[in-house]
Amino acid sequence: MPDRAESLALLEAWVANENLRKHMLAVEAAMRHYARLRGADEEAWGQAGLLHDLDWEKHPDEHPLKAVAELESRGYPSVVLHAILTHRPDFTGVEPETELDKVLYACDELAGLVHATCLVRPNGIDDLTPKSVTKKLKDKAFAAGVSRDDVEKGVQLIGVERSQHIQNVIDGMRVRAAELGIRAVDVSGGGPAG
Secondary structure: OOOHHHHHHHHHHHOOOHHHHHHHHHHHHHHHHHHHHHOOOHHHHHHHHHHOOOOOOOOHHHOOHHHHHHHHHOOOOHHHHHHHHHOOHHHHOOOOOOHHHHHHHHHHHHHHHHHHHHHOOOOEOOOOOHHHHHHHHHOOOOOOOOOHHHHHHHHHHHOOOHHHHHHHHHHHHHOOHHHHOOEOEOOOOOOEOO
């Protein structure tokens, strides 16, 4: 399997939109956290999260088929390819089956909502709680592009209580907070906190 540096280079070559890049990095962070929690292959889970929307910008009408074809040609493992296919079962017809598939599906939309919630908070992710995210989840006008149905389906797929799943995604994203632009700014002027 190509390493993370190769995957990042591929992401940079295919994705120009900074917000989409941050979303993909956020999903990667959540996936790596879940892999650690579940004793799974952190590299495979991380790569699936990092590359799941690789073709969204260039080929939205064929997403994720173009990405999967490209990744297959570059030697990515079938578990990563399958997970990417299953995050859009409505389009691909491939339903989440494995633990990796289900967790990717569960983290995708929720990571977007967590990221959006951080952007409207003075302390970003630093003091974010599941309660704050749940409040935003109920506000359908907030981050309207986030499918609330997909968030709920994801919770059911992985069998984790919703607030715990939200906490897991927050914990994963906190590791990359500075890179994602969601860490509170240090009032002393020293840049991002932490």
